[in-house]
Amino acid sequence: MNFALDGLRVFLSDSSSPLYGHELVGKTIEPYLSKLTTTFSCWEHRLALKSKFRIDQAESGFPVFQNLLELEADRKDADRELAKLRDPALIKKEMIDHIFRRKGFPKEQQSEIAEYHYLSQIQKGEIFNSHILPETIKVSVNPRNGRPFYVLHWGAFDGSATLPIVYMATIEDSSQKISEMLVGRNGKLKPNLNIPLPVGGLLNPEFAVQFDEFTGKNSSYSLKPITIAQNLDEDFEYLHLKQLRRFVLGPFYGAGFTANSDRVSQILSKVRKPQNAWVLTWTMQEVFSKAERPAKRGLWSSSPARDEFHINTDDLEATRQGVSHYEKHALVPHEAYQALYADGQASELFNGFTVHVISGNQVIGV
Template identity: 65%
Template structure:
């Protein structure tokens, strides 16, 4: 997309509207995601990161010629755009020092217009670059890999093990999909048990844990867990495979539940061509900010049993979890999950257009549909 064609502007308007609608859905007390405890609260900051990232990209389009998205697949920007942000963050301070502040540039623009009776495009590009560099230096963006964070600590009353709820983010480069992972992990190491577990089998009341904690709570495994989570973050790996790999990497860490929130595909009228049928219908919607459709999938795999550790004279086998795959559901089996949910978020105008076309039932088959109407989201229409 070129910045001067108008396609970029339409794309950013529709994406900003979609992310705003998604945040409204996630933050609502009646959101179905709150039935899953921390899920809605965990995902919302990642949406904030995405919004900041798209704002930065929008400013970048103001002084760069091209911006590429995965038009035929996810509808999200290609991975190189994310790497460019990371590289620009490293040099933002140096580049800002060479650009005048925004007020000075605006004054120069006004003077240029008065003297030359023309629009100062070069000065406008400098303002866009300045805003872009300021933004990427201040805001938290959606990086290729966002380090794990512990948001809950408790004790499993059945076995006395401490467990953590940990989340992290990944932008899959091959599928151009932003994803959020969330795992419940038991820790059977003796050192952490003596630190956290009281004699009554509950969490020690005198232990101050200032949640959230960056990384896995147990410092002995925190660095290695970061590496394992990043290595096993690809969309091509099923949740069951990821849980098994995490389980295999650590003798004393036991993933009991893993959730993956996959955002996308995103459909935008006149920009994406990942579905001719959807694009044709969306093109009939008058406003760009209402001509989009955002889908996401929530995947979950949980441990159905744990094979006990075996210690012998010559060898030993650590405890390993056995994960449940719902084989009665062909789609769950294909995804490698215990359960999954497919969701679609769509503006009211776009939903009306889809409904009027007679295609709504087939397009939304298998999806829970959420319609954005003003500052509200109406679910299960």
């Protein structure tokens, strides 16, 4: 998995990557990838302390949700537990003395060092949590209607599907207070504004807490993007979702420990270098508003503005997913792709995917 995440980082660092064809998507995903890398590093250190660790071998190829909950629980007590530990420099000195004097491996000191590194990492909180709160990364004004709009992102590690997910949303705000605060008479952002982006949460403080709660309840992989969009439209009278993107990382296929495709796992196990024996897939889903029904204000009844979201009914898979558009991608080392191709599995495994083959620090298409 570490090699796969490093490969994905190479892919993201390429400005010609398809993810950079979508505004801000590539740069948005990178911090979540760093969080995921840190999470796996924490799990590695924890394995030196705990023997129990489970992977969803049959489906996603990622560690099961319980492992993540244990990290989150340990983080709450990290400060207190770190205070109980000895100076790591002293522990390392004891390890060296043990090796030279006793001619053996210092298992006890190794566990102490592992615990120190583990607690130090989770203390910083830079792991891929079960729910990563929203962050506003862009603020502007729609010139057609004069509304301010925000670009936000948030994350979730889905417990049922055992998959890390990143969301991005473009949301217009029609509330009067925020418009008076942000928009000048010329219909643009006021020039004297100093907004220190990124901003934690929704920029509008009136709805920020409610929006945090919404993302916590509406980030499950089992919810189709169209359902999330419609839920947001119903829950917020003055927030108007114009675009929602969902980046779903996985499944992951690795030699020796995943069984989500037995045949693929068998072929990957024959790859000469273990660091090349994997396949990482992801899906990019998008739903966007095609029109907005204006608000109605009457003497006897009224209704807020509502968005109408586009579903591509000409594509059965898009209809099934509940999206306007979707893309399926696969990243695979050159040696693994050769093995899959030689065995005749490449066309079946990668059917419907855009395949990116990584060789060294370069990524090429197929």
